Amino acid sequence: MSDYVGKTPGSKELYERAEKVLPAGVSYGIRDITPYPFYVDHAKGVKLTDVDGNIYTDYWVGHGALILGHAPDKVMDAVSKQIGRGTHFGFSHGLEVELAERLVEMVPSVEMIRYTNSGTEANMYASRLARAYTGRMGMAKIEGGWHGGYDSLHVGVHEPFDIPESAGLNPKVVEDTLVIPFNNQEAAREAAKGEKLACIVVEPVLGAGGLITPEPDYLEGLREICDETGTLLIFDEVITGFRLGPSCAQGFYGVTPDITILGKIMGGGFPIGAFCGRREIFERLDHRKYPKMEERAFHGGTFTGNPISMIAGITTLDILKDGKVYRKMDGMGEKVRTGLEDIADRSSLDATITGVASGFAIHFQKGTPKNIRDVAKNDKEKARAYYAHMLSRNIAYVSPSLPHCFTAEPHTNEDIDEYLVATEDFFKTYRE
Ligand SMILES: Cc1ncc(COP(=O)(O)O)c(C=O)c1O
Incomplete structure (x- = not known):
């Protein structure tokens, strides 16, 4: 996280002001990030640029609302x-x-x-x-x-x-x-x-x-x-x-x-x-x-x-309407789910991938969850460590304790490859 703090002084300053006027410093609790959120200056496609000029690839895409990405x-x-x-x-x-x-x-x-x-x-x-x-x-x-x-x-x-x-x-x-x-x-x-x-x-x-x-x-x-x-x-x-x-x-x-x-x-x-x-x-x-x-x-x-x-x-x-957008986007979803499953299979860390079409989620646990009681077995500490790791690689999503993400029309094969490489690095380097 020291890297994050080092590269986000403008966000830190905004957060200090935000804490005085917004409860928890945010407009919605789920947007809170430890140690503080990055503050978006502008966004286009699936790239968010924060007030310090850092660029993040977005897998949250406006709470899942922005199927065509930002500002199509x-x-x-x-x-x-x-x-x-x-x-x-x-x-x-x-x-x-x-x-x-x-x-x-x-x-x-x-x-x-x-x-x-x-x-x-x-x-x-x-x-x-x-x-x-x-x-x-x-x-x-x-x-x-x-x-x-x-x-x-x-x-x-x-x-x-x-x-x-x-x-x-x-x-x-x-x-x-x-x-x-x-x-x-x-x-x-x-x-x-x-x-x-x-x-x-x-x-x-x-x-x-x-x-x-x-x-x-x-x-x-x-x-x-x-x-x-x-x-x-x-x-x-x-x-x-x-x-x-x-x-x-x-x-x-x-x-x-x-x-x-x-x-x-x-x-x-x-x-x-x-x-x-x-x-x-x-x-x-x-x-x-x-x-x-x-x-x-x-x-x-x-x-x-x-x-x-x-x-x-x-x-x-x-x-x-004509469904063409879905062919590309769902293909990205499939690519990321398959890639994540592969990484999980090769790793000693327990992880299960869920989702459909352009949605994917990672559960740090054994077995496929069928309901929320199963989901609750997810190792939240591992999930939070994964979140911090992905953020340090400029990959953004919500939520830290349960990664659930969306691909949008502008995501490219390169974006997905980058996501998978960052994930693989986490799986290789994480120590209990
Ligand atoms: C399935 C579902 N229903 C309802 C809502 C609430 O929608 P809103 O946040 O627009 O009030 C959400 C928000 O994420 C949702 O995921």
């Missing part, structure tokens, strides 16, 4: 044009319709859409809609599943999984949320018994929980359980949406949910979220069809459907 020319051009025409109308406009039409065309479950400004908000409004539509209050979520900080879903995310995830969470609010293990149909069936659940909320691939993929018939099983019990199946595709292909994870795995949560990639690098799905369910948001307040699910917000996020989303989806 086509998106920037479209956004620049829109800025001159107005950034926030507060009235209806054509771009919100255009983006919605693309989502209907591309994503199997989608007939109607409402926009939000984040994935957290989208989950919040979708949960409420599911409760309004079914008239049931119970919800089930997956242990280790991350849906943002919305109270009802902010349970069972981190070890030890059975204590409050945050101070200030009202226990009454989470009383109706059941936490069930990933890749376990029996637990889902048991939870849905008695027709008390409004919905089961699941990330088709456990994202922040270590990029754990579903076992072959898991998602189909959830679909069946939901159909049998009148429970709505909600796929939180904030990470997988447009990362697993133009039709999202639901197209990739061939299972259609009732409600889909989107965010990140669909905003083309600008703040966004959306909840979308079957017309009959979404009509519950229509104040003309449901004029009585107690029958209608509320949704709204000052910046919803803002023209900047809309045009950035439209431009991005138009680039992604």
